Amino acid sequence: MCPSCFSSGFAGFPSYWEFEAFEAELHQKLVHRQLLPLPRILTQGLAVMAPEQLYQCPNCGETWALSSPDNAWRGYFLPLAVANAYNSKLIVKDRIKRLAGVAVAIGAGSFIHWQILK
Numbered sequence: 399m400c401p402s403c404f405s406s407g408f409a410g411f412p413s414y415w416e417f418e419a420f421e422a423e424l425h426q427k428l429v430h431r432q433l434l435p436l437p438r439i440l441t442q443g444l445a446v447m448a449p450e451q452l453y454q455c456p457n458c459g460e461t462w463a464l465s466s467p468d469n470a471w472r473g474y475f476l477p478l479a480v481a482n483a484y485n486s487k488l489i490v491k492d493r494i495k496r497l498a499g500v501a502v503a504i505g506a507g508s509f510i511h512w513q514i515l516k
């Protein structure tokens with residue numbers, strides 16, 4: 399992070415308007431070569447939170463990861479290491495939610511089964 403690229407990242411874009419303002423700033427930095435796009439990474443089959451594009455700052459060497467907002471997903475623009483940690487946290491949260499959903503379904507199924515057998 400430096401004044402040439404971005405002084406801080408975005409852990410999410412609360413509105414599409416804010417994402418558009420960010421995109422305009424990003425575009426200016428690309429035009430002035432303050433950020434350079436890295437070869438596109440393949441995101442096919444990956445979760446929505448996976449970064450779709452990486453950029454590198456020629457001034458400080460920071461690698462930035464961009465994930466665009468998509469419906470309920472708020473996206474992010476973060477240094478790659480921070481983005482990876484953020485993604486890992488989200489994946490764990492997602493797994494816990496799924497396990498909780500399965501536990502509730504098993505609990506409800508058992509309750510209904512118990513009610514029928516009573």
Ligand SMILES: [Zn+2]
Pocket residue numbers: 399400401402403404455456457458459460
């Ligand atoms: Zn920089």
